[in-house]
Amino acid sequence: MTVPTSTSQREDEPFLPAPFTNTVPPPELIAQGAEALLYRTHFLTPSNPAALKARPSKPYRHPTLDARLTKQRVLAEARILVKLSALAGDPSNEVHVPAVLSLEWDTARKVKALGEEQRGSHGGGAWLLMEWIEGRSVKDLLRQWDGWYKNTGKNVTPEELARQEDEIKKLLRRIGKAVGAMHNKGSVVHGDLTSSNVLVRPFKDGHMQNGSGGITDGEATTHEEHSSPPDLDGEIVLIDFGLATQSIQDEDRAVDLYVLERAFGSTHPRQEGWFDAEVLQSQDGYRGSYKGANVVLKRLEDVRLRGRKRSMIG
Numbered sequence: 001m002t003v004p005t006s007t008s009q010r011e012d013e014p015f016l017p018a019p020f021t022n023t024v025p026p027p028e029l030i031a032q033g034a035e036a037l038l039y040r041t042h043f044l045t046p047s048n049p050a051a052l053k054a055r056p057s058k059p060y061r062h063p064t065l066d067a068r069l070t071k072q073r074v075l076a077e078a079r080i081l082v083k084l085s086a087l088a089g090d091p092s093n094e095v096h097v098p099a100v101l102s103l104e105w106d107t108a109r110k111v112k113a114l115g116e117e118q119r120g121s122h123g124g125g126a127w128l129l130m131e132w133i134e135g136r137s138v139k140d141l142l143r144q145w146d147g148w149y150k151n152t153g154k155n156v157t158p159e160e161l162a163r164q165e166d167e168i169k170k171l172l173r174r175i176g177k178a179v180g181a182m183h184n185k186g187s188v189v190h191g192d193l194t195s196s197n198v199l200v201r202p203f204k205d206g207h208m209q210n211g212s213g214g215i216t217d218g219e220a221t222t223h224e225e226h227s228s229p230p231d232l233d234g235e236i237v238l239i240d241f242g243l244a245t246q247s248i249q250d251e252d253r254a255v256d257l258y259v260l261e262r263a264f265g266s267t268h269p270r271q272e273g274w275f276d277a278e279v280l281q282s283q284d285g286y287r288g289s290y291k292g293a294n295v296v297l298k299r300l301e302d303v304r305l306r307g308r309k310r311s312m313i314g
């Protein structure tokens with residue numbers, strides 16, 4: 001067995017670009033998607049957590065084309081994050097994204113420059129380092145809520161159940177508002193809106209909302225998960241801009257909403273019935289978030305019809 005050197009690694013290990021092969025503690029692999037690997041690491045000091053999104057090169061693609069595509073994807077995602085981060089100075093801003101810390105679009109060049117040998121497909125690739133968002137995905141939170149509902153929620157008073165349902169509806173409206181701000185203020189269309197790509201970051205002052213259990217930390221045991229509903233309070237943070245584009249077209253915006261609606265329907269059947277009224281139509285949701293929202297929502301009706309026709313044919 002060869003001992004991995006500082007900048008190259010064995011081929012059966014997940015792609016981890018230099019200089020992150022050297023960091024102590026080593027980056028922790030959090031998620032492995034079709035296109036990218038997501039690690040939790042740190043920036044400058046171990047107390048400053050960061051998310052590393054690494055895009056390995058694809059061995060089946062021509063190296064020059066591959067390098068160009070990978071570079072384009074990483075740069076496009078970084079550009080959009082920087083653009084949306086710049087809105088954070090605006091006090092009326094409702095869209096939050098991770099800050100970009102660093103990036104490299106040609107790890108092969110870096111490896112060569114360091115005089116190291118390239119190994120297999122690990123030679124190329126690109127990465128983006130961004131602020132780590134302490135929080136949980138809306139997907140996680142709604143799943144925990146479902147668990148609570150099944151085990152405990154059915155036995156609570158109607159008033160308590162209504163209060164917990166209101167918390168969900170409030171969360172849904174905040175999601176609609178954040179998407180509206182991204183569309184309008186950011187002129188950005190996400191391209192992959194799902195409940196996994198929407199995070200809730202608990203407020204820093206740790207303020208709790210009328211006894212709903214405080215900040216849950218993602219490590220809750222199954223028992224805890226079922227006996228208490230999750231705290232849904234916090235700031236909405238949108239992530240995963242790998243498929244995002246800069247666009248102000250009604251059609252693109254409507255398709256963005258349609259993708260979210262479909263993803264939501266298949267992932268969260270229990271909350272699906274609230275999606276339209278809260279996320280889309282509410283004055284505190286998408287509809288009220290900017291002036292042109294009603295035109296986009298009208299367009300969404302056409303997009304739905306086309307979607308239905310297509311699923312009837314295909």
Ligand SMILES: Nc1ncnc2c1ncn2[C@@H]1O[C@H](COP(=O)(O)OP(=O)(O)O)[C@@H](O)[C@H]1O
Pocket residue numbers: 030031032033034035036037038051053098130131132133134137196197239240241242
């Ligand atoms: N900045 C971040 N802070 C915390 N967790 C993150 C961050 N970015 C991504 N993640 C986590 O990693 C997962 C995968 O990242 P994502 O950008 O969505 O990549 P993919 O395109 O593979 O879905 C996310 O669902 C989320 O759980």
Ligand SMILES: [Mg+2]
Pocket residue numbers: 196197240
């Ligand atoms: Mg994702």
